[in-house]
Amino acid sequence: MFHNRAEAMALALPAAVFAAAVFLLPVILLLAEGFKSAEGWSAAAYTGFFSEPINQTVFWRTLRLGAIVTVVSAVIGYAAAFAIVNLKPGTKGRMIGLVILPLMISPVARTYAWIVILGRTGIVNQALQGLGLTDGPLRILFTETAVFIGLLQLFLPLMIISLISALENMPRDAVPAARVLGANWFQVFWKVILPLTKEGVVIGGTLVFTGSLTAYITPAILGGSKVLMLETLLYQQVSVANDFVSASVIALILIVMSFAANLLLKRVATARNNR
Amino acid sequence: MIQRLFAPFALFLVIGFLIGPFLIIVAASFSAGETLAFPPQGFSLRWIAKVFTVESFRDSFATSMMLAIGGTFCALVLGIPAAYAMSRYKLPLSETVRTIVSAPVIVPGIIVGLALLRYFVVPFGIGITPALFLAHTALVLPYAVRVVSASLANLRSDIEEAAVLLGSSRLGAFFRVVLPNIRGGILSAFILGFVTSFNQVPVSLFLSGPGVRTLPIDMIAYMEIVFDPSVAALSSLLAFMSIGIVFLAERFLGFSRYV
Amino acid sequence: MSDLDFLSLEKLTLAYGDSIAVKELDLSIRKGELVAFLGPSGCGKTTTMRAIAGLLAPASGRIRLDGADITRVSANRRSVGLVFQSYALFPHLSVFENVAFGLRLKKLPAADIEKRVNAGLKSVGLTSFASRKPAELSGGQQQRVALARSMVMEPKVLLLDEPLSNLDARLRLEMRTELQRVQKETGVTMIFVTHDQGEALSLADRIVVMKGGTIEQIGTPEEIYNRPASAFVADFVGFENIFELSGGKLKAANGLAELPGPVPSAAGLAWRPRMVTLGSGPFRGTVRGASFSGDSREYLLDTPLGPIKAEIDASLPAHAPDTELAFDLPVEKAAELKRFG
Numbered sequence: 001m002f003h004n005r006a007e008a009m010a011l012a013l014p015a016a017v018f019a020a021a022v023f024l025l026p027v028i029l030l031l032a033e034g035f036k037s038a039e040g041w042s043a044a045a046y047t048g049f050f051s052e053p054i055n056q057t058v059f060w061r062t063l064r065l066g067a068i069v070t071v072v073s074a075v076i077g078y079a080a081a082f083a084i085v086n087l088k089p090g091t092k093g094r095m096i097g098l099v100i101l102p103l104m105i106s107p108v109a110r111t112y113a114w115i116v117i118l119g120r121t122g123i124v125n126q127a128l129q130g131l132g133l134t135d136g137p138l139r140i141l142f143t144e145t146a147v148f149i150g151l152l153q154l155f156l157p158l159m160i161i162s163l164i165s166a167l168e169n170m171p172r173d174a175v176p177a178a179r180v181l182g183a184n185w186f187q188v189f190w191k192v193i194l195p196l197t198k199e200g201v202v203i204g205g206t207l208v209f210t211g212s213l214t215a216y217i218t219p220a221i222l223g224g225s226k227v228l229m230l231e232t233l234l235y236q237q238v239s240v241a242n243d244f245v246s247a248s249v250i251a252l253i254l255i256v257m258s259f260a261a262n263l264l265l266k267r268v269a270t271a272r273n274n275r
Numbered sequence: 276m277i278q279r280l281f282a283p284f285a286l287f288l289v290i291g292f293l294i295g296p297f298l299i300i301v302a303a304s305f306s307a308g309e310t311l312a313f314p315p316q317g318f319s320l321r322w323i324a325k326v327f328t329v330e331s332f333r334d335s336f337a338t339s340m341m342l343a344i345g346g347t348f349c350a351l352v353l354g355i356p357a358a359y360a361m362s363r364y365k366l367p368l369s370e371t372v373r374t375i376v377s378a379p380v381i382v383p384g385i386i387v388g389l390a391l392l393r394y395f396v397v398p399f400g401i402g403i404t405p406a407l408f409l410a411h412t413a414l415v416l417p418y419a420v421r422v423v424s425a426s427l428a429n430l431r432s433d434i435e436e437a438a439v440l441l442g443s444s445r446l447g448a449f450f451r452v453v454l455p456n457i458r459g460g461i462l463s464a465f466i467l468g469f470v471t472s473f474n475q476v477p478v479s480l481f482l483s484g485p486g487v488r489t490l491p492i493d494m495i496a497y498m499e500i501v502f503d504p505s506v507a508a509l510s511s512l513l514a515f516m517s518i519g520i521v522f523l524a525e526r527f528l529g530f531s532r533y534v
Numbered sequence: 535m536s537d538l539d540f541l542s543l544e545k546l547t548l549a550y551g552d553s554i555a556v557k558e559l560d561l562s563i564r565k566g567e568l569v570a571f572l573g574p575s576g577c578g579k580t581t582t583m584r585a586i587a588g589l590l591a592p593a594s595g596r597i598r599l600d601g602a603d604i605t606r607v608s609a610n611r612r613s614v615g616l617v618f619q620s621y622a623l624f625p626h627l628s629v630f631e632n633v634a635f636g637l638r639l640k641k642l643p644a645a646d647i648e649k650r651v652n653a654g655l656k657s658v659g660l661t662s663f664a665s666r667k668p669a670e671l672s673g674g675q676q677q678r679v680a681l682a683r684s685m686v687m688e689p690k691v692l693l694l695d696e697p698l699s700n701l702d703a704r705l706r707l708e709m710r711t712e713l714q715r716v717q718k719e720t721g722v723t724m725i726f727v728t729h730d731q732g733e734a735l736s737l738a739d740r741i742v743v744m745k746g747g748t749i750e751q752i753g754t755p756e757e758i759y760n761r762p763a764s765a766f767v768a769d770f771v772g773f774e775n776i777f778e779l780s781g782g783k784l785k786a787a788n789g790l791a792e793l794p795g796p797v798p799s800a801a802g803l804a805w806r807p808r809m810v811t812l813g814s815g816p817f818r819g820t821v822r823g824a825s826f827s828g829d830s831r832e833y834l835l836d837t838p839l840g841p842i843k844a845e846i847d848a849s850l851p852a853h854a855p856d857t858e859l860a861f862d863l864p865v866e867k868a869a870e871l872k873r874f875g
Contacts, residue, residue, distance in 0.1 A: 008364035012372045015357035015416060019376045023413045026390035027382055080289040083282035095286070102293050104517040106474040108491045109510030112498065113296030116303055116313045116507075123299070123313055153292060160289075214383035216477040221495070231385055235480060238389060251386040258381055430625075436589055437622035437680075439609045441636030441687060451635075455626040 031255070034248035049249045055233070059253070062230045065144065066212040069151045070205050073159040076152075077204060078189075081163035096164065099157050107154060111221045114150050115141065118222070142226045150218040155211045159204035166200020167193075199268050206265040210258040230254055297514060304508035311504045322508040332509060334486065335493035338404070339473050342489065346411030347419070347468035351461060353412070354419030359453070361420075362427040363435075377417040384477030387413065392481045403484035410478045415468035422467060426460025427453075466524045470517055539598070540565035540723055541586070541691055546595035548581050548747075555581040556747045558595065563691075563725065563740075568717050570738035571727045572758075572770070578747040579727045583693050586725070587616045600690055615684030619695040621676045623668035629655070629679050630664040636687045654682040657719075658712070674705040678712070685716065694726035698733050710737055731771050735759060743767050764873040765802055773804035774843040775863065778874045784863075787840035791817075793865055800870035805863055807832055807845035812853070815862025821853050835861065 034045045049055050084095045102110060117123045118140040125137040140146055170193070178192045194201075219229040228236065234250040237243045299313050307317030326332060357376060361369040379387060388410060396406045430453065438448035454461075479489040488496070490513075498506045539562040548556040556578040563569050571579035584590040586597060588609030596605045604612055623632050633654050637647045655661050658678035668676055677697070684692055697713065698706045714737070717724050728734050734741045735755040743750040743758060743766075751763040762768035765776050782797040783790040794816055797803075812833070819837030831852060835842040844861060853859060 005364075005368070008360040008369070011356040011360035012369065015353040015420065016372045016375045018353055019378060019413060019416060022391065022395070022409045023379050023382075023387060024375060026394040027386060029394050030386065030390040076289060079282070079285045083286040086282065095290070098290050098294060101518065102297065104470060104521050105297055105514040106491055106494075106510060106517070108474075108476065108494050109300060109507075109514055110296060112494075112506060112510055113300045116299055116311055117296060121312060153296065156289070157293060210381075214385070214477070216383075216385055216480065217491075217495070231383065231477070234385060234389075238481065244393065247389060251383075251389070254383050254386065255381070258383065262381055431620055431622065433618045433620055433622040434624055436587075436609075437616070437618060437683075438624070438635070439589075440587055440612075440614065440616050441683070442610045442639040443635075444610060447639075452624050452626075456624070 027251075027255075030244075030248050031252050032248075034245055034252055036245075045245045045249050049246060054228075058228045058230060058233045061144065061227070062213060063257075065148060065151065065229065066209050069148060069155065069212045070209045073152060073156045073208050074163075074201055074205060076156060077159035077163045077201075078193075080160050081167055084160070084164055085167045096161070099160050102153070103157050107215075107217045108221075110154060111150050111218050114146065114153075114222055118146050118149070141222060142224045144223070144227050146222040147219050147227050147229070150222045151212045151215060154215065154218060155208040158207040158211065159201075162200045162204030162207065163197060166197035166203075169200075170196045202268045203265055206261045210261045213257055213261075214254060300507045300514075301511045303504050304511045306504050306507075308504070310502055311507055315504075322504040323512070325503075325505045326509045326512060329497075329505065331488070331493055331497070332490070335488045335490040338407070338487060339490040342407055342411045343469045343472040346408055346472050347415050347465055349408075349412045350415035350419040350468055351423075351464060354416055354464070355423050355461065358420045358423040358427055359449070362424055363432050373420070376420050379413050380417040384414065384475065385480055388478045388481040396482070403482055403487045407479060407482045407487070407489070410482060411472045411475065414475060414478055415472050418467050418471060419464045422464035423457060423460050426457040426463075430456050463524060466520055470521065473513075473517070537565040538562060540567075540600060541725075542598045543582070543586075544596045544598070546582070546585065546597065547593045548578070548585050548590060549593040550581075554593070554747060556585070559747075559749060561742065561749065561752070563723060565723055566717075566721045568714075568724045568737065568739045569726075570734035570741045571725065571744060572729070572731060572734040572741050573744035573750075574729055574770075576746075577744040579729075579742075579744050580695065581747075582744070583616075583695060583725065583727050586691065587614050587693055588612045613687070613690045615687055615689035615692040617677070617680045617684055617692070617694045617697060619697075619700065621668075621673075621680040623676055623679055623683075625668055628665050628667060629660060629671070632668065632679055633683045633686055635683065650686050654686040657685070657716070658682045673700055674709065677701070677709065681712070681716070685720065685722070688720075689722065691723045691725065694724065696728055697726050698737075699728070699730065713737065735771075743770065760869065762804065762869055762871065765804065765871055768802075768804040768869060768871060772806060773869060774807050775805040775810065776802060776871075777804070777839075778802045784839065786838065788838040791839055793863065795865050797865060798870050800872065801874040802871035803863075803865070803868040804871060805868050807843040809864065809867040810842060810844035811862040811864060812844050812846050812859055813861070815860050817861050817863070818858055819861055821855050821857050821859060824853065824855060826852075835859065837861070 035041050035043065037044050050059070080099070084092055084099070087095060115122070119125070120137045120139070120141070122140075124140060125134075128134045128138065129136075174192050174196060175188055178188045183191060214231060215229075216231045216235070219227060219232045220235070223229065223232065225232075225236070230250050230253060234247050234254075237246040237250065302315050303311055303313050304322055305318050305320065306312065306315030306322065307319035308315065354376070357372060361373055391406055391410050395401060395409070396403065434452050434456070435445075435448040438452045439445060443451055474491060475489070476491045476495070479492050483489070483492055494506050494509060541563040543559050543561040546556060546559040547554065559578075559582060571582060573579045581590065585592055588604070588607065592605060596603055598604065599612070599614070624635065627635065630651055633651045634647050637650060642650075652661065652664075655664055658681055660675060660678055660682070663671060663675065668679065671679065677700070694713070698709055701709055713724070713726075716722070726737070735758070738755060740752065740754055741758045742752050745766050751758060751767045753761070753763075758767065759771055762771055762773065765778070768776050778785040779797065779800055779802050780790060783792055784803070817837060817839060819835035819842055821833055822836045822841075823834040825832050826848065828848065830845050830848050831850075832843065832845045833853060835844060842861065
């Protein structure tokens, strides 16, 4: 329909220019700041950043929490997705609705709930003391555990949804066929289901991993300044220390990590199309 | 056999984990007590009522509404023509545009906010509100393009050609036969954009000034000072608002087809 | 202008970017004629049709319609109708509104529109479907809506893109009759594009065979079927045994082969399987494969000339695989190819 490039460009250009001006350019400028020093371009800010033990701790914690949340959500996600796809159509729809529901709720509200649950006088501590398992309240809030729980709850739906669609796209008779050929349930999962739903778990995993990496509210509310992650550290560097160079360094680290995850996603998606 | 019993139980636990906290928040917002607690102490609507009297909530709600509706609207105005051009003009060029336009989804929101603050707000001296507006538009743009593209992909391009051959102009063909057929997609994009923008925190984190704050930021600020159930009440109200919108959208538009 | 060149393409060159799809095409179409563009995919037939409709601007050359140069006239002012292969009905509009679409754009009085739409729907037998949405119709019904939608505009030329290919065998026959009737009743000039020789032969007054962006042959169905001008056309209309001639001899797998009797001065000769004589003749071959199809049997022979396909009546005795047979390629039956390649 488009006879020429010019017409297509005229339509697409406003959006592209807007995104470039409002988003791309400022972000690039911000990232460049991390490479500037008194005597020209250098990576000094990066070596400086990683030489601080606290920064190293935060970096590894972010990576670790991201990885753990991803792995745990994959394990739980498979169980949940498998249970859901085997339900009757009507019930299945309602269950999917319940899984998606939290995604519509403000992350602030969702994280806030964990204060009520995990706080000093929260439900968990009340239960533990009521059962006589502990004498005083445990500190759960402002620990990595709390952040982990919050992130898992925040991003698990994404994994479940990805896995549901992967399981539904799996050839109907693959599992019965493997059973007939003598595979036990473990072998069925490992040799049939996992390879056939690989894309789903990679897509879900990328969403969960980048989500955990770049989440702000959860580490801010459930971790506070005791359990800093890269996003909260970045906020602190700017708002407390006014240190834009560190902020720029953290920004690039975050972007590189999300890009790497997204690249993986794209690679897998393309591999699928070419097959 | 084991899995027959185990699966529903596991599912019950997972759903409980996902929905439970929300139910607790809802229950806590009906508490009669002074502090946030569960189980709630008594039953009252006082905290629900209080939400409407807190002035900063009212202001920030208006700000967030304006950003969510206005920003999403602008994102659609920019995004629909772009999605249309990309779907009807398949060249490497459209991939470049797609990458640029969808980049804000890859880059963490906090960085977008910071970059805007440092290179837009400060040097050009633009206000916080316009900056928030730009940021939220940029944030919603990828979703707008993606959802509208998805609904355009389901629409064969020859209907525009048919319209032109029946005497319509190119622009007329777009408005007469393309737009009516992607209406569901556009509304879905609007709803997704609205919810995304309204619930967004990191982008707005650095973009707040005297008297200008988005609602989620205001809620965080409030709960750092006051530990009463009003934030729970507000959260419940907002959640019901979002769920209501999405439920209606699913009911009447088949929202999930596009998302 | 006479009725002989109602629609003419003059040195028409069409390109997508740098790749040329149609090269210096010359073609004249008479008023009221039913013409088929026949060829394999990528031959330029659809591209040519799109250029006539105005959906593709020519790189060079001219298109004239009814005495006027329409090369630069935009698609919405050409009086050219197009029935798309996918029908391209507007999903959000009822059948009635689909047919009324173009008339409404012309800003005709409402009563006029209603009269013409109803007449259009009546002529394709869909009066009772006026208020339905396209999705509620079968493929055949959708196509008839598309036909009515184009016809109410009273186009000077009606283009049809693979009009029968999406229909099952029964509907195909129905649609073929329908198109011939519409053409007879309205006298509209029709061009349809197809890759199916059967479709072209049974429907068209004249067939334009295209290959690689140029015209290979223009002729009546009989001419195309019986006297293909080139090896390509011969192959396309079912000549299975095609040989180039060189100095009065067949260029075969084993070199030049002598034919009995006088050989015409053509670029090549072609035989349908039916035309091959089995059981006698100067050549010998071994039966490699046989297939029975009710009335006839078809044999694939392995011969020094190369593989030969022959077909004989099923009433004749069958030949077992691996038997050696004599056969002949009778020159008097062969189609004489003016061009080879």
